[in-house]
Amino acid sequence: NIKQAVCSVTLVPDFFRSSGEGVRAVPLAGHVGFDSMPDQLVNKSVNRGFCFNILCVGETGLGKSTLMDTLFNTKFEGEPTQHNQPGVTLKSNTYELQESNVRLKLTVVNTVGFGDQINKEDSYKSIVEFIDTQFEAYLQEELKIKRTLHSYHDTRIHACLYFIAPTGHSLKSLDLVTMKKLDSKVNIVPIVAKSDAISKSELAKFKIKITSELVSNGVQIYQFPTDDESVAEINSTMNSHLPFAVVGSTEEVKIGNKMVKARQYPWGTVQVENENHCDFVKLREMLIRVNMEDLREQTHTRHYELYRRCKLEEMGFKDTDPDSKPFSLQETYEAKRNEFMGELQKKEEEMRQMFVQRVKEKEAELKEAEKELHEKFDRLKKLHQDEKKKLEEKKKSLDDEVNMFKQKKTAAELLLNQAQQAGGSTTLKRDKERKK
Amino acid sequence: MAQQKNLDGYVGFASLPNQVYRKSVKRGFEFTLMVVGESGLGKSTLINSLFLTDLYSAEYPGPSHRIKKTVQVEQSKVLIKEGGVQLLLTIVDTPGFGDAVDNSNCWQPIIDHIDSKFEDYLNSESRVNRRQMPDSRIHCCLYFIAPSGHGLKPLDIEFMKRLHEKVNVIPLIAKADTLTPEECQQFKKQIMREIQEHKIKIYEFPETDDEEENRLVKKIKDKLPLAVVGSNTIIEVNSKRVRGRQYPWGVAEVENSDHCDFTILRDMLIRTHMQDLKDVTNNVHYENYRSRKLAAVTYNGVDNNKAKGQLSTKSPLAQMEEERREHVAKMKKMEMEMEQVFEMKVKEKVQKLKDSEAELQRRHEQMKKNLEAQHKELEEKRRVFEEERANWETQQRLEQQKLEASRTLEKNKKKGKIF
Numbered sequence: 001n002i003k004q005a006v007c008s009v010t011l012v013p014d015f016f017r018s019s020g021e022g023v024r025a026v027p028l029a030g031h032v033g034f035d036s037m038p039d040q041l042v043n044k045s046v047n048r049g050f051c052f053n054i055l056c057v058g059e060t061g062l063g064k065s066t067l068m069d070t071l072f073n074t075k076f077e078g079e080p081t082q083h084n085q086p087g088v089t090l091k092s093n094t095y096e097l098q099e100s101n102v103r104l105k106l107t108v109v110n111t112v113g114f115g116d117q118i119n120k121e122d123s124y125k126s127i128v129e130f131i132d133t134q135f136e137a138y139l140q141e142e143l144k145i146k147r148t149l150h151s152y153h154d155t156r157i158h159a160c161l162y163f164i165a166p167t168g169h170s171l172k173s174l175d176l177v178t179m180k181k182l183d184s185k186v187n188i189v190p191i192v193a194k195s196d197a198i199s200k201s202e203l204a205k206f207k208i209k210i211t212s213e214l215v216s217n218g219v220q221i222y223q224f225p226t227d228d229e230s231v232a233e234i235n236s237t238m239n240s241h242l243p244f245a246v247v248g249s250t251e252e253v254k255i256g257n258k259m260v261k262a263r264q265y266p267w268g269t270v271q272v273e274n275e276n277h278c279d280f281v282k283l284r285e286m287l288i289r290v291n292m293e294d295l296r297e298q299t300h301t302r303h304y305e306l307y308r309r310c311k312l313e314e315m316g317f318k319d320t321d322p323d324s325k326p327f328s329l330q331e332t333y334e335a336k337r338n339e340f341m342g343e344l345q346k347k348e349e350e351m352r353q354m355f356v357q358r359v360k361e362k363e364a365e366l367k368e369a370e371k372e373l374h375e376k377f378d379r380l381k382k383l384h385q386d387e388k389k390k391l392e393e394k395k396k397s398l399d400d401e402v403n404m405f406k407q408k409k410t411a412a413e414l415l416l417n418q419a420q421q422a423g424g425s426t427t428l429k430r431d432k433e434r435k436k
Numbered sequence: 437m438a439q440q441k442n443l444d445g446y447v448g449f450a451s452l453p454n455q456v457y458r459k460s461v462k463r464g465f466e467f468t469l470m471v472v473g474e475s476g477l478g479k480s481t482l483i484n485s486l487f488l489t490d491l492y493s494a495e496y497p498g499p500s501h502r503i504k505k506t507v508q509v510e511q512s513k514v515l516i517k518e519g520g521v522q523l524l525l526t527i528v529d530t531p532g533f534g535d536a537v538d539n540s541n542c543w544q545p546i547i548d549h550i551d552s553k554f555e556d557y558l559n560s561e562s563r564v565n566r567r568q569m570p571d572s573r574i575h576c577c578l579y580f581i582a583p584s585g586h587g588l589k590p591l592d593i594e595f596m597k598r599l600h601e602k603v604n605v606i607p608l609i610a611k612a613d614t615l616t617p618e619e620c621q622q623f624k625k626q627i628m629r630e631i632q633e634h635k636i637k638i639y640e641f642p643e644t645d646d647e648e649e650n651r652l653v654k655k656i657k658d659k660l661p662l663a664v665v666g667s668n669t670i671i672e673v674n675s676k677r678v679r680g681r682q683y684p685w686g687v688a689e690v691e692n693s694d695h696c697d698f699t700i701l702r703d704m705l706i707r708t709h710m711q712d713l714k715d716v717t718n719n720v721h722y723e724n725y726r727s728r729k730l731a732a733v734t735y736n737g738v739d740n741n742k743a744k745g746q747l748s749t750k751s752p753l754a755q756m757e758e759e760r761r762e763h764v765a766k767m768k769k770m771e772m773e774m775e776q777v778f779e780m781k782v783k784e785k786v787q788k789l790k791d792s793e794a795e796l797q798r799r800h801e802q803m804k805k806n807l808e809a810q811h812k813e814l815e816e817k818r819r820v821f822e823e824e825r826a827n828w829e830t831q832q833r834l835e836q837q838k839l840e841a842s843r844t845l846e847k848n849k850k851k852g853k854i855f
Contacts, residue, residue, distance in 0.1 A: 035520070041457075044458050047645075150719050
């Protein structure tokens, strides 16, 4: 019984070590009753219910769904997928499970199509994106002005089971690349899938190879915590058995007089819960019965904090100003806001300026056109004036001719009169009459 | 949507509560309790009785022994262990409260202290680099009411009204051994009536699904406010050693539920609701402080009409994002409008230019036509004239010829040649 174990060991709470200033320990003269605090806390958690989110990463056909079913003694959703997916998609399903008075909201996320493409360079991307999306959702909630964190459904991935194909040789490069991209974002628990395909001696070599490859590539996998004395021993033993070699099965076979989960072969039966046959029991023990809470805690205090820190730094938030004075939250937001408003003002100003410029240019253009038009018509006017002048001259010359002719005519008539008077010819008379 | 699934066998996550238990013990617990009340109401004695320790002793005297001119806020931290569980207990004293002649605003230093703890927590929660955040927020405020037997004093009402939305307030009738059970009953009723009248929200016990628990909760609710007695001395009563106050007429036992409500207070404060007090502080009082603080930051300056409205559920960053988007949309609109105005003005000017060109063209045509007409007229006139002149000249020649002819005839006649 854990409670008893705990009470017999003197544990020193972590932060007490740091809060040294002015704290004195005083003895109690009787039973006060605050030793019920852990129970009070536990009761609250039980009432609220727990949640746990597992991500299964691995090639199609490695028995991911079967393992989940076996671990949780139930049949989850899902049809076996085909190998022809164009990319990697993540499918998530949430289930409500209950065991005695403990309610667990379990979300199982599967990578569909992982490892099926010819070019697998981008395989890890949708996985990283998915994990980040869950962090982002939590961060957004945390940053809201009015927030409800205590009733928030946490979708962050608490454990990533990485399924390694039982080749018996070494890790595939896809595995190394993917795990390297994931190790700072999620607790990775690598497992050798369908390990009934490997013999015991091959398996030992395989595990050593895998572990050394992980170490040499700097991949950080999840270590079961050894800082809590009550579970330190079992956890450190289990750490040495990583990666767990598992077999999953929901089929039951009669062994002796018990029905056990097993896989039946002509040469024998692999019993899932037989620790000589595979590490399934170890996985279940570590993942669910001993360290589930630690996995959640690590996700929150380590992986999420890292994501949050990077995101905030990206957005330009700092804890101290250049003179290393700590910023208060208000100052930070205000500074950000001023910067941002300044930017907007600048953009507005620029746009205005641009318009002023255009207006100026257009005005100049139009003025040019107007000028040209006037010049054109000035020219025409001048032409017209010249024409008029010519016409006037012609008129004048005609008038002059007319006058000349009139004069001539008058002179001629005068002469005629004189001649007639002098001559007195009847012909003239006759002409005169004729003329009349 | 979550699906219900049945399990065909033991999985083992039922051990989660144990895992949580184990981790919480390793982490340790903290609790900050504030005591407020006039001096002499037995605050330090009660604390010592509650926690069965000499929190306040000759070495570390309680608030009453420290005479203050103004209200101070002081902290004492102690580390206590029990059954493997460690608790960092902080007691916040307010010596000087209510002791002056003029007590106006004596609650202000207290409010400021509570807010500064919220502020500290908010700042450490909002840092980019967050480490373990110590929680020094006030989880509970025990307010000591003098056992007058009549009702609440104006100071009591004022204080509780100002603090009930910042901290869990638990009013207590101090030195309850000066009241008889009937007096106490009346007093309690009166106090509760006044509390309701002034809409003061004292700490409420949460309802649970458990019938049994709810019945207990109801029993406690009927006894509010709790009337307590504290003591630093152990007295022997019926060969039992108990904490109590020795009077000539008997011993008032602290832990005797017939004598006072001490055990109810202790059980509730420490044994059953300590965690809830922390949760309410975190989920309600702190969140209220935080949302008010952040709303003030976001709406600082520019949009004052927005600030009067509801608090947004968005984070200040999301708020800024939205403002940015709004601004971009506004600018686009402005750009479009400016563009339209520009186009319109250009069109106008161009049209004017065209019109003026057309007008000038028209006039030019007019003048040209005019000129042409004049030309034609002139040509006609000339033609007519030339015709007339030609005719006259022809005629003149004819006449001349005739004249010549007739003259020659005459001449010849004269000469006698003719006939």
